[in-house]
Amino acid sequence: MGGARLSDALLAPLQYGFVRNxxxxxxxxxxxxxxxxxxxxxxxxxxxxxxxxxxxxxxxxASSLAGVNVLAGAGAWGVASALAINAVAxxxxxxxxxxxxxxxxxxFALGVVLFAASGRAGPNFEAALFGSILGVTGRDVAAxxxxxxxxxxxxxxxxxxxxxTTFDPDVAEASGVRTRLVDGLLMGTLAxxxxxxxxxxGVTLVAAALVTPPATARMITDSFNRMLLLACLLGAGSGAAxxxxxxxxxxxxxxxxxxVSTGLFVVTYAATxxxxxxxxxxxxxxxxxxxxxx
Amino acid sequence: xxxxxxxxxxxGVTFGYGRGPVLEDVTVTVRAGDFLGVVGPSGSGKxxxxxxxMGAVRPDAGAVHRRPGLRIGYVPQVDTxxxxxxxxxxECLLMARARVVSAPWGTRSERGRVNEVLERLGLAGLxxxxxxxLSGGQxxxxxxxxxxxxxxxxxxxxxxxxxxxxxxxxxxxxxxADLNAGGLTVVxxxxxxxxxxxxxxxxxxxxxxxVAAGTPAEVxxxxxxxxxxxxxxxxxxxxGMPVVVEQVGAPLRGWAxxx
Numbered sequence: 001m002g003g004a005r006l007s008d009a010l011l012a013p014l015q016y017g018f019v020r021n022x023x024x025x026x027x028x029x030x031x032x033x034x035x036x037x038x039x040x041x042x043x044x045x046x047x048x049x050x051x052x053x054x055x056x057x058x059x060x061x062a063s064s065l066a067g068v069n070v071l072a073g074a075g076a077w078g079v080a081s082a083l084a085i086n087a088v089a090x091x092x093x094x095x096x097x098x099x100x101x102x103x104x105x106x107x108f109a110l111g112v113v114l115f116a117a118s119g120r121a122g123p124n125f126e127a128a129l130f131g132s133i134l135g136v137t138g139r140d141v142a143a144x145x146x147x148x149x150x151x152x153x154x155x156x157x158x159x160x161x162x163x164x165t166t167f168d169p170d171v172a173e174a175s176g177v178r179t180r181l182v183d184g185l186l187m188g189t190l191a192x193x194x195x196x197x198x199x200x201x202g203v204t205l206v207a208a209a210l211v212t213p214p215a216t217a218r219m220i221t222d223s224f225n226r227m228l229l230l231a232c233l234l235g236a237g238s239g240a241a242x243x244x245x246x247x248x249x250x251x252x253x254x255x256x257x258x259x260v261s262t263g264l265f266v267v268t269y270a271a272t273x274x275x276x277x278x279x280x281x282x283x284x285x286x287x288x289x290x291x292x293x294x
Numbered sequence: 295x296x297x298x299x300x301x302x303x304x305x306g307v308t309f310g311y312g313r314g315p316v317l318e319d320v321t322v323t324v325r326a327g328d329f330l331g332v333v334g335p336s337g338s339g340k341x342x343x344x345x346x347x348m349g350a351v352r353p354d355a356g357a358v359h360r361r362p363g364l365r366i367g368y369v370p371q372v373d374t375x376x377x378x379x380x381x382x383x384x385e386c387l388l389m390a391r392a393r394v395v396s397a398p399w400g401t402r403s404e405r406g407r408v409n410e411v412l413e414r415l416g417l418a419g420l421x422x423x424x425x426x427x428l429s430g431g432q433x434x435x436x437x438x439x440x441x442x443x444x445x446x447x448x449x450x451x452x453x454x455x456x457x458x459x460x461x462x463x464x465x466x467x468x469x470x471a472d473l474n475a476g477g478l479t480v481v482x483x484x485x486x487x488x489x490x491x492x493x494x495x496x497x498x499x500x501x502x503x504x505v506a507a508g509t510p511a512e513v514x515x516x517x518x519x520x521x522x523x524x525x526x527x528x529x530x531x532x533x534g535m536p537v538v539v540e541q542v543g544a545p546l547r548g549w550a551x552x553x
Contacts, residue, residue, distance in 0.1 A: 042379060160392035167379050167389065171370045174350035175444075176393045222424040224380045225398065 013247045022136040022200070023243050026257060028144040029197040030209060030239025034217075034231035035151055036193045037210035039186055041218065042166050047097060048085060048187075050207035051104035053194045055081040057203040058107030060128055061114040071143060071195065078191035081107060086187045108203075131202035131254030144196045151189050158182065163224060200239070202254035209235060212261040219272045234264060298326030301364055301448050301479055302347055307356035309339075309346055316342045318503045319356070324448060324481055329474040331491045332483045334500035335523050340483035343500065344368070344450045347481070367441025367449040372434055373457050377426045383436055384408055384421035390443040411439045415469065431462040435469065448479040455490050463489050487514065487538040510536055 013019040040049045059077020063070050081103060088099040115125045127135045155162065164172040165182045173179040190210075197206050217230035242257030249256060302324040309317045316339040324330060324347070332340050345351045346358060348366045360366075367390070387408045388400050395401065400408065412418050415435045420428065425436060434454060441449045454470070455463040467490060474480045484490040491497055492510045499505040499513050499522040506513040506522070514536040519527040530537045 156397070158396050159398040160389060160396050163381075163385070164389040164392040167376065167381060167386075168370065170350075170374075171368055172389075172392065174345055174348055174368050175390065176349075218380060222380050222426075223382060224385060227380050 010244060010248070013244070018134060018136065019247055021138060021141050022134075022247075022253065023240055025136045025141045025144050026200045026239035026243035026253065027236045028141070028148050028239075029200045030213070030235035030237070030257070031232040032144060032148045032151060032193050032235075033197055033201075033206070033209035034213040034233070034235030035148070035155065035228065036186075036190050037235070038214040038217070038228050038231045039162065039166055040190065040210050041214040046207070046211045047100060049190065049194070049210040051100040052078060052082055052085070052191055053198065053203045053206045054108035055104040056107075056191065056194055056198065057111040057128065058109075058114075059111075060198070060203070061111035065114055065118050074198075075192055075195050077107075078195050079188050082187035082191040083184060086183055126252070127202070128198070129202050129204050130252040131198075131200050131205065131257075132252055136199055140196070140199045144200075147192050147196045151193065154185065154189060158185070162186065200243070200253055201257060202252065205254035205258045208258040208261065209239070212258070212265050213238060216261075216265045216268045219268050234261070238264060299361070300324075300359075301326055301328075301361050303359040304343065304347055305357045305359065307346055307353040307358065309342060309351060309353045309355075315354070315502065317346065317353075320500070320502075320504055321356075322347075322498055322504065322507075324479060326447070326479055327474070327477065328479050328481070329471070329495050330481045331494040331497045332481070332500055333485070333487060333491050333497055333522070334483075334505075336485075338501045338522075340500055341452050344452055344481070344483065348450060361447075364448065365444060365446040367444055367446035369437045369441045369449065369451040369454060371453045371456050372430075372437060375425075375433075375437070377433075379425075381425060382421065383412070383417065383423050383425060383428070386425060386436060387411065387421075387440050387443045390440045407443055407445075411442045415439050415442075430458055431465050434458060434462060434466055438466075438469065438473075442473075442478075446478070448481060449473070451480070451482040453484060454482055455484060455486050460489070467493060492536055492538075514538060 014023065037049070040046060056074050056078040059074035059081075060070060062068075062077070063073025066073070084103060085096070085100055088096065088103075126132070161172070161177045161179075161182050164175070164177050165179045169179055172182075194203075194206050194210075197209060201209050213234035214227065214231040216234055217227045220230055221227050238261035239257055242260040243253050245260065246253040246256040300323065302322075304320060304322045307317055307320045308315050316337075320339070320343060322330075322332075322343065332343060334340050342351065346353055348368060349358065349360070384400070384405075388395075388404060391404060395404065408421065409418070412421060415438060417432060417435055417439060420432065425433060428436065438449070438451070438454075441451075451470070454466050458466070463486070470480050470482070482490075482494075492514060494510065496508065497510055497513050498507045499518055501522050501524075506518045511534075514529055516527060516529055519525075519529070519538065528539045530539055
């Protein structure tokens with residue numbers, strides 16, 4: 001009886017449409033971030049995801065103030081930023097981390113200034129930064145669902161080139177895989193995923209949704225296929241649980257989702273520690289230490 | 295294995311990554327059945343020559359001629375591999391066909407080909423193992439297997455014995471010799487003059503440009519090695535096979551007069 005009452009109380013908010021929207025959007029956004037985030041983590045690009053979410057905030061502010069469709073405006077801004085970062089990374093002239101730091105923080109600062117100067121740094125501003133269950137509309141749910149469907153289709157259509165380029169980019173290119181196209185598509189997908197997940201997670205916390213579930217999945221399995229699937233499930237579960245908890249705790253959804261996800265990471269880390277110490281250390285785990293062409 | 299028709303001709307190629315040329319007016323010819331080694335110091339352009347040959351980088355000057363329809367397999371240095379990456383041996387081999395098949399799952403014929411290559415290279419039954427769980431020699435063979443899955447006419451190997459123990463080096467040399475005897479053309483780069491290069495039928499000495507080309511007996515000579523490595527190296531004869539040694543009596547810098 002007690003358990004039934006507890007579950008009734010937990011699920012009671014689902015009678016409200018905005019909660020249902022928030023829950024579905026958070027679940028789908030979690031799965032989407034887990035899917036895209038697997039490649040982000042394995043490529044050692046966590047900082048790119050973090051920076052890109054901040055860069056998109058500039059586009060979000062500019063398009064909201066200009067009265068342009070936010071998804072289209074911030075999306076174009078995000079894709080442009082992603083492609084710019086990718087282009088700089090390929091040139092290998094300036095350090096990638098430095099380029100990301102300069103471009104994305106400048107864009108974030110621009111967003112803050114635009115909101116402040118327009119006098120609209122109120123609840124919308126906070127919702128953009130930390131996510132809000134109240135801010136999720138039916139259109140947002142449809143947008144997340146559409147991006148998840150397209151991303152999954154792209155993944156299935158380009159699975160091996162994506163995997164090859166992620167595992168061994170130089171050899172993939174040498175073997176005739178169009179790595180430039182693969183990288184561009186991945187960065188574009190990442191930008192769009194951040195954009196649609198931003199409404200739920202907020203720009204400052206969406207990076208955690210990209211990184212934490214895949215990192216947790218990596219500790220559980222040595223198989224790429226299973227890691228991909230687990231990351232999606234962990235992301236979706238964290239999104240759903242975090243969104244419901246945020247309603248009951250009456251705090252922003254982004255931080256609660258991140259805390260749920262981090263809790264799973266900590267539990268998994270503790271549970272897998274013994275088997276991890278038995279594994280042979282990798283010969284070259286740090287992608288940044290890879291040998292450059294002479 | 296006698297040399298056959300022309301497979302690959304790198305003709306007067308010059309190439310650089312933006313800070314001066316890595317290759318200058320380099321000409322190398324690869325014929326069917328060749329077993330060719332490229333030797334030279336670090337930064338001499340050995341890896342770049344392989345990449346130019348397979349078309350991964352475009353020369354700034356000169357031309358690369360490949361036999362129409364030529365299939366090239368490439369084996370990277372194993373110390374550039376991310377061994378923590380979550381991938382099994384079979385998944386690794388299927389990557390070789392990424393240009394042909396994009397889907398995650400292998401077709402029946404692909405799985406058959408993967409098993410056939412694994413068996414041929416003594417890796418049968420290891421398809422579901424994570425790549426980190428293999429011995430050094432098995433790890434090297436996995437990447438040779440990946441190149442073979444594409445059924446290449448020529449396989450290019452970048453430092454196949456770099457950082458491996460003597461047993462693995464010996465096994466790798468014999469594996470490549472067997473593959474070459476079976477008709478596969480092999481081109482490799484190596485730092486190992488005695489353990490690898492001296493055993494190959496033909497060598498190219500490279501230091502941005504081709505210093506010399508020929509049999510080990512023809513090119514492993516003090517004057518050629520001096521021009522290739524910029525260091526005094528001696529060559530001894532060991533039953534008809536050249537053995538490269540440090541110049542006898544040359545004091546180490548900073549040690550002269552001590553003692």
